[in-house]
Amino acid sequence: MNANLVLPFLSSAVMLVFTLLVFQRWLARRKPHFLFWAIGLGMFGAGSFAEAYFAGVGWSPAIFFVWYFFGAVLNAAWIGHGTLMLLFRRRWTAIVTGLLILGSLVALFLMLQVMPRLDASGFTASLPISEQYREIMPPVSDGAVIRLTTPFFNIYGLLTLVGGALWSAWLFLRKLVLPNRVVGNVLIAAGALSIGLASTLTRLGYGGYLYLGELVAALLMFAGFLMAAAPATEAERSEATASSVSAAA
């Protein structure tokens, strides 16, 4: 069994279902946080699919674009921005949305700039792309400025996604209400942290853990979302709302 094919394929399958579910929520409710989550989760799934493609089919510059641009640069920030939109419904979030879109467009420009300079002569399908991309992309000093943008997007994504989930879990825990949302948010935070850790290891030169980290992240975040979004009974909802109101008063 080829783990470099199976792990990302499973991740992309989980993320496809997850993305469709969240997108369906957006279609039904038109709340912007669902849209940002769906876009970010779709990017995550696209990145995982690209990894499976490299292992199963081979090199493709277009697939590398998908892997790096959506999978490495943007997805965490877009998912995290959805959480920001949920937690803060104020005017300044529109400014942050504008900055995110502008930053993504700048990143797109930088990514397109580096595409003709990729060197895939040493590519091998038996190794994860996360262990080869440094040799494929030119160094920052040679024009691959896009590589400098990843920490900015990922800091924002980690702070908003993990921070938002932990903050929500803590609020429910403090009020002693809705245990499913406490556990759901903790699972989401754990999933996001697992991909954050795997990405950090990749940055340190241990790219072999990335695919496993992605699968763990996909499963934990999906399970967390299902759990946190589980419909409560009427009695539970009234009880939680009442205690939430009294806790805020």
Place this chain on the structure above:
Amino acid sequence: MRGDPDRSDSGPEAERAPSGPSRSPYSWLRSKKTSGSRISSGSPLYTRVLPILILAMGVLTAALILFAAGVILGIVPFR
């Protein structure tokens, strides 16, 4: 990915939910010490394990952010 419990984002199925007595699919999470949507203050999972876990994940998040900031500032070598 959930915030305020007052916000109803639980999906269309919630709107279709019967108004009579029903069980949440995650009711198994509630120990005998919890009742409905309330968490009992005596439940070790919710009063000890999860707060420690949340704190630990917060610390880990801060460490990862510092690492990424170190990459941006050039303290951590860029590979």
